[in-house]
Structure formats: C-alpha cells, structure tokens
Amino acid sequence: MLFSNQSNQTMLKNVPNPEKKREPQVDNAQFNDQRAPSILLHLDKGAAIALVRNLILCLCDSLLISLGWLTAKWIVISTNFFKSVGSFDLIGSSPEQPGFLFPILAITIGIIAAAGLYSRRDSRRRFLRLISCLTLAQVILIVLAFLYRPGIFLSRSLFILAWIFTVVFVLFGRFLLELAVITVRSKGILTRKIFLIGTPRDTLAAKISLKLISNREFQVVGQIDLSTIEGQKNWPKILEDIQQQDVGEVFVCSWQSIPNPMSFYWNLKTAGINLRVLPVGLELPYQSPQIEMIGRMPTIQFSTPAIMGTDFWLKRGFDLTVAVLLLIFISPILLLIAVLIKLDSPGQIFYKQTRLGLRGRHFKVWKFRTMVINADQLMKELEANNELKGGVLFKMKDDPRITKVGKFLRKYSLDELPQLINVLRGQMSLVGPRPLPLRDVEGFAPHHFARQNVLPGITGLWQVSGRSDIIDFENAFRLDVMYINNWSLLLDFQILWKTVHVVFNRKGAY
Structure with missing residues (x-):
C-alpha cells in the first residue's frame, strides 16, 4: 500500500511497547517506492513525458533553424550576391563548411531554452517571445562574428534571409506540432491518466476545465468524494487503487480536506505520481497569473488583462x-x-x-x-x-x-x-x-x-x-x-x- 499510516492517532496506536520484544516489520510502501531496486519501473511518468516532449521540440527547432540557414545560404550563393566581395566567417567556420551550423544551433537553442520556451505548456506557446529569442540570437551571432574577425566582410543578406526563414520555419513548425498534438488527442491518443480528489462540485468543475482547455490531454480514471466519512477512512485502499490504475497525476480540488497532507504528498511522490492542487473555487480575473512565494505563503500576481492593448x-x-x-x-x-x-x-x-x-x-x-x-x-x-x-x-x-x-x-x-x-x-x-x-x-x-x-x-x-x-x-x-x-x-x-x-x-x- 502507498499509505502505511492513516493519521497521527493510528501512528500512536502502532507504537510498540518497549517492554515487549520488537518484531521485525515490513513496510509495504517500499515496493511502490522509486528508491526501491525496481526504480526503472516506477520513474516519475510526468518527468519522463516532459523530457521526451522537450527533446522532440528541441530537435524540431534545431532542424528548422538549420533549414532556415541552409535556405538563406543557398539563395545568397546561387545569386552570387557577394561572391566577388569576400567570404563570410562565423566563429571560425565558413558557410561553405558543414560545421558552420554548430555554433549557430548552440547559441540559438541556448537562448530559447534560457527563455523557458521548453518548459511549461503556456510558455511553449508564447510565439512573440520566441520571435524575440530568434532575433536576439541573430544579433549575438553578428556581434560574435564581428568581434572574432573584425576585418572581415559580413554578408548582411545572409543574416537577414536567415533570420526571416528561421522565424517563419520555427513558428510554422511549432504551430503544426501543436495542431498535430491537438488532433491526436482529439482521438483519445496520448492521454494522461489522472485521479480527482475533492467534493463533487469541485471535481465537476475540474472535469469541465480539463476537458475544454487541455483538448483531451487528461483522462479522468477515477475520483473520491472528500465530503463522505468513508472516503476519508479508506486512504490506504484509495492510494493503492490509484497506483494500480497507472495514474500519472493526482489533482486535489480541496487541499484543506486532505487528512495528513504531508504524508499524502510524500507517498505520492515516492510512487512516481505527480500532485497538482486545483484552486477550483478561486476565479482569477486575468490571464497569465504568476505564483510567487513570499516566505512560505504562495501569492498570485496578475498580468495585463486579456484582449486589451x-x-x-x-x-x-x-x-x-x-x-x-x-x-x-x-x-x-x-x-x-x-x-x-x-x-x-x-x-x-x-x-x-x-x-x-x-x-x-x-x-x-x-x-x-x-x-x-x-x-x-x-x-x-x-x-x-x-x-x-x-x-x-x-x-x-x-x-x-x-x-x-x-x-x-x-x-x-x-x-x-x-x-x-x-x-x-x-x-x-x-x-x-x-x-x-x-x-x-x-x-x-x-x-x-x-x-x-x-x-x-x-x-x-x-x-x-x-x-x-x-x-x-x-x-x-x-x-x-x-x-x-x-x-x-x-x-x-x-x-x-x-x-x-x-x-x-x-x-x-x-
């Protein structure tokens, strides 16, 4: 079972009498623990999915950035714009050499990653920030090329065309990728199994929100009503059932109603199950809220209202x-x-x-x-x-x-x-x-x-x-x-x- 102790009272009852001979005990939770020898079977599903997703996104961006530069290079060379003027050298590699893409990719992908565009889903869809990152990378490449070889002639047409093609290709590629994910999930593929915990009213609101916004990304495989006494007494059985259903995440709609929340959190995490707390009753008035911790208190900061300016x-x-x-x-x-x-x-x-x-x-x-x-x-x-x-x-x-x-x-x-x-x-x-x-x-x-x-x-x-x-x-x-x-x-x-x-x-x- 995931839970070995239900409450503090249960823990006190289980304290052995020091006068009696202590019998060896086996903690059943260890069989579901990521720290157990079978760790490969209990890896955090959310982290594994995020890693694969980010690698695919990074690979697609790299291919499209390379395609943008190669297209720009082909146009410049084929039209002989600057053939008679001089050659171009970028950090020691000429565009005629195959290795010239490595520093470009390292700088561009590094800037995109530093901007957080490979992290959360809302960050990955900030296309204006993506354009800014691609522009900044282009500026840095020009500056580095000039500082490395100050006397060399820089092909401005190559940089301009490469920037245009890179922006167009990367934006179009990301849009197609998002569209493909939406289409696949609309058919019930690539869904993430989740479990809801809360009152019936809160879990219903959570179901509606997840169904509409996530494009069937989440599949609710079960839920528990915290308003019933039976639901609070059966935590060990509930948590065991959660893992048996191959659930990757648990969404809690009423965190205050969780008995022994710290033990609940640790047992979920050691079993490789992510935990999300849904403030269902909190209606946020603006888009893109940012959570900032002040001490141990979470605060929500709001950005500019949506559909304005x-x-x-x-x-x-x-x-x-x-x-x-x-x-x-x-x-x-x-x-x-x-x-x-x-x-x-x-x-x-x-x-x-x-x-x-x-x-x-x-x-x-x-x-x-x-x-x-x-x-x-x-x-x-x-x-x-x-x-x-x-x-x-x-x-x-x-x-x-x-x-x-x-x-x-x-x-x-x-x-x-x-x-x-x-x-x-x-x-x-x-x-x-x-x-x-x-x-x-x-x-x-x-x-x-x-x-x-x-x-x-x-x-x-x-x-x-x-x-x-x-x-x-x-x-x-x-x-x-x-x-x-x-x-x-x-x-x-x-x-x-x-x-x-x-x-x-x-x-x-x-």
Missing part, C-alpha cells in the same frame, strides 16, 4: 484577414442560400436582431432568416417549453417556428455566416462569447455582464463544448469567462478548428 489589435487584424478571405471564397454558397430562403418561405433573406455587444452597446446582428416572419410574437406562446435552466436563454429542439431551409441551415450553423459582416464592421469577432438578444439579457445576474468586456464572437468556447446540449446558462457563462481569462491567438485557432469539427458532426445543433 496589443492583444486587441492582434486579434482584430486576424479577424479582418480571415473574414475578408472567407467572404471571397464562400460568396457562391451565400448566394445559393439566399435563393433557397426566398423560395422556401415568404419574407426577407436576412434577419437582423438587436443584441448586446462590447460594453453593453446595442447592435444589429446579421443572420440568414431561419424562422417564419412572426417568430418573435410566437415565442411568447412557447416560453413554457424553454429547455434551458434559469430562463436566461430560450432553446427548444422542435421549435415550430423554424422553416424547412432554416432547419438545415441551423443544423450546420450556416445561418451564422452573414455575421462576417458584423466582424468587418468591428461589432463582432470570429471567436468570443455569443451576443445574446435583449430578451435574454433581461435575465442576467450582475456578474453575467462580465462577458461583455470583450467583443462577442461568431463562435466560442461554449459552442465547441456542447452547443445547445449545455442546458444550464451558468455553465455556459463559466465557459465564456474561461475563454476571456485564458485568451490567446492559439486558443482562437483551436476554437475555430473545433468549430469546423463540431459543425460537420452536427453535435448539439438545433
């Missing part, structure tokens, strides 16, 4: 580019849908409805009409059939107001395509919390208006996490806040990619 304009530029390209390519489809709507039922092609946008501003959202003309009047008669809890939103599977063409458009979310016009006008974004009708906003609680701090989106985390299958608005609100607090351009890419998958599978759409 340069983040906003980066997201806005991405929205404009994609929206223009989509409108150009799908214009024949839009025209066909317009004709079908006109033939199916009387009324206008587009439906414009006032909705709540950024900072509570009202705007008209564009959609293809999917309902009969008097749909708004008929909704009052259907309020009793609302299938969403809380009454904030109105959703009904077999809504009699939907037309035949409208049902098809809704099934594949084609009715949302005209909202690309709202994106061009700056009223919406491609990804963000969905803009809600004024009827739904009337049921908002004060904390629900936090979702209006960003531009509403055509799709969002809520839509790719079940869409209409999520029948509790409070859960949908949590997903919107989760997106706002954890925004990144990569997250937008992931949600757009998932949107295509969800739409074609017609999951939760009606």
Whole structure:
C-alpha cells in the first residue's frame, strides 16, 4: 500500500511497547517506492513525458533553424550576391563548411531554452517571445562574428534571409506540432491518466476545465468524494487503487480536506505520481497569473488583462484577414442560400436582431432568416417549453417556428455566416462569447455582464463544448469567462478548428 499510516492517532496506536520484544516489520510502501531496486519501473511518468516532449521540440527547432540557414545560404550563393566581395566567417567556420551550423544551433537553442520556451505548456506557446529569442540570437551571432574577425566582410543578406526563414520555419513548425498534438488527442491518443480528489462540485468543475482547455490531454480514471466519512477512512485502499490504475497525476480540488497532507504528498511522490492542487473555487480575473512565494505563503500576481492593448489589435487584424478571405471564397454558397430562403418561405433573406455587444452597446446582428416572419410574437406562446435552466436563454429542439431551409441551415450553423459582416464592421469577432438578444439579457445576474468586456464572437468556447446540449446558462457563462481569462491567438485557432469539427458532426445543433 502507498499509505502505511492513516493519521497521527493510528501512528500512536502502532507504537510498540518497549517492554515487549520488537518484531521485525515490513513496510509495504517500499515496493511502490522509486528508491526501491525496481526504480526503472516506477520513474516519475510526468518527468519522463516532459523530457521526451522537450527533446522532440528541441530537435524540431534545431532542424528548422538549420533549414532556415541552409535556405538563406543557398539563395545568397546561387545569386552570387557577394561572391566577388569576400567570404563570410562565423566563429571560425565558413558557410561553405558543414560545421558552420554548430555554433549557430548552440547559441540559438541556448537562448530559447534560457527563455523557458521548453518548459511549461503556456510558455511553449508564447510565439512573440520566441520571435524575440530568434532575433536576439541573430544579433549575438553578428556581434560574435564581428568581434572574432573584425576585418572581415559580413554578408548582411545572409543574416537577414536567415533570420526571416528561421522565424517563419520555427513558428510554422511549432504551430503544426501543436495542431498535430491537438488532433491526436482529439482521438483519445496520448492521454494522461489522472485521479480527482475533492467534493463533487469541485471535481465537476475540474472535469469541465480539463476537458475544454487541455483538448483531451487528461483522462479522468477515477475520483473520491472528500465530503463522505468513508472516503476519508479508506486512504490506504484509495492510494493503492490509484497506483494500480497507472495514474500519472493526482489533482486535489480541496487541499484543506486532505487528512495528513504531508504524508499524502510524500507517498505520492515516492510512487512516481505527480500532485497538482486545483484552486477550483478561486476565479482569477486575468490571464497569465504568476505564483510567487513570499516566505512560505504562495501569492498570485496578475498580468495585463486579456484582449486589451496589443492583444486587441492582434486579434482584430486576424479577424479582418480571415473574414475578408472567407467572404471571397464562400460568396457562391451565400448566394445559393439566399435563393433557397426566398423560395422556401415568404419574407426577407436576412434577419437582423438587436443584441448586446462590447460594453453593453446595442447592435444589429446579421443572420440568414431561419424562422417564419412572426417568430418573435410566437415565442411568447412557447416560453413554457424553454429547455434551458434559469430562463436566461430560450432553446427548444422542435421549435415550430423554424422553416424547412432554416432547419438545415441551423443544423450546420450556416445561418451564422452573414455575421462576417458584423466582424468587418468591428461589432463582432470570429471567436468570443455569443451576443445574446435583449430578451435574454433581461435575465442576467450582475456578474453575467462580465462577458461583455470583450467583443462577442461568431463562435466560442461554449459552442465547441456542447452547443445547445449545455442546458444550464451558468455553465455556459463559466465557459465564456474561461475563454476571456485564458485568451490567446492559439486558443482562437483551436476554437475555430473545433468549430469546423463540431459543425460537420452536427453535435448539439438545433
């Protein structure tokens, strides 16, 4: 068993009487200890996975950096830009020699590693920092080349082209690698088995967060309810079951409820199982919090709020580019849908409805009409059939107001395509919390208006996490806040990619 002592009281009961002859005892925990002779079978799975992942990432970066320099070298030599002027020497190795890449790779990879871009998952996705590291490496290479051979001519074209190709190749390679990991994990491969410990409410929130943010990276194989007395009495059996299920990490949602937490921690670590503490009840208002220890007290420091400043304009530029390209390519489809709507039922092609946008501003959202003309009047008669809890939103599977063409458009979310016009006008974004009708906003609680701090989106985390299958608005609100607090351009890419998958599978759409 992992636990040999359940509590301090149990430890006192097990103290042998000094007057009696002490019998030799065997600690069963040693068989699950990494310090045992079978250490190779009980290595820390998390550390092993991280080591393999970092080696693969470092190898990919090295290959792409080399490819960038070799491409730049080939262009410079083939065009004979500087053949008549002089040769180039970098730290004793000419580009014509195969060994010239070794110092380049050593310096560049060293700077990337020093910046922490081979560590945690959020650090590996900081592409702006990666560009800065590649630029800094290029500057250092130029300075070293000049100091080592001050009288030699430096091929500026080689450095400029190498920097451009290196940045493009490395960024593209990392993006493809992340996309490949997401695709593989979406099929249930490369999952990490974990165990949840906490109250039912906390473990449910943890399951939702892990499922949405990690792209099925974690597979919950079991959980224990700390609110039951039986759960606290069976620690040895619980911990033994955790190891037998080949669990790599344990997520604790209520650390204060753990009996004898120090012994719990040590038994997990000696068995090669990582421990994570999830502050599920703590709703962080900003993205990228940093934990700093002051003495033995952990403190959380917040960075700049998400989707503000340069983040906003980066997201806005991405929205404009994609929206223009989509409108150009799908214009024949839009025209066909317009004709079908006109033939199916009387009324206008587009439906414009006032909705709540950024900072509570009202705007008209564009959609293809999917309902009969008097749909708004008929909704009052259907309020009793609302299938969403809380009454904030109105959703009904077999809504009699939907037309035949409208049902098809809704099934594949084609009715949302005209909202690309709202994106061009700056009223919406491609990804963000969905803009809600004024009827739904009337049921908002004060904390629900936090979702209006960003531009509403055509799709969002809520839509790719079940869409209409999520029948509790409070859960949908949590997903919107989760997106706002954890925004990144990569997250937008992931949600757009998932949107295509969800739409074609017609999951939760009606």
